Amino acid sequence: MKFIYPAVFEQTEDKKYKGYFPDLEACYASGDSMMDAIDDAREAAANWIGIELEDPEAILPMPTEAKDIILKENQAISNIVVHVNVVGGWREYQPVRPV
Numbered sequence: 001m002k003f004i005y006p007a008v009f010e011q012t013e014d015k016k017y018k019g020y021f022p023d024l025e026a027c028y029a030s031g032d033s034m035m036d037a038i039d040d041a042r043e044a045a046a047n048w049i050g051i052e053l054e055d056p057e058a059i060l061p062m063p064t065e066a067k068d069i070i071l072k073e074n075q076a077i078s079n080i081v082v083h084v085n086v087v088g089g090w091r092e093y094q095p096v097r098p099v
Contacts, residue, residue, distance in 0.1 A: 001083070001084045002081065002082070002083050002084075003045070003049055003060070003063075003081070003082045003083075003084065004063060004079050004080065004081050004082075005021050005023050005024060005045055005063045005079070005080055005082075006021070006022065006023070006063060006064060006065075006066050006069060006077050006078070006079050006080070007019045007020065007021050007029065007038075007041045007045075007077070007078055007079075007080050008020055008021075008022060008069065008071065008075050008076070008077055009029075009034065009037055009038070009041075009075065009076050009077075009078060010072070010074050010075045010076070011034075011074060016030065016031065016032055016037075017030065017031050017032075017033065017034050017036070017037035018030045018037065019037050019038075019040075019041050019078075021041070021044075021045060021048075021080075022064050022069055023061045023062070023063055023064050024045060024048045024049075024061070027044050027045060027048045028044060029041035029043075029044050038078055038080070041078075041080050042080050042081070042082060045080050045082045046082045046084070049082060049084060050084065053084065066079070
């Protein structure tokens, strides 16, 4: 299964990056560079989705469209792609780099 959720990123005062997912409650990312923050976001989203999918009655939130997210002046959006494969009853989370 493929999931795509928008993440909002911004550069901090110490020139690092942090991000959050408007649709995934308490799902955050950070990194020394934007690419590091995106990689961390991919892992954070995979973990968040994985935990949610452990509940057989889980309903994942619909992704908000980027045009509907209000950004501050120093923020940017990146869609984060996460693949979740179910194999033999085990879930394997495979983050994928955007193309």
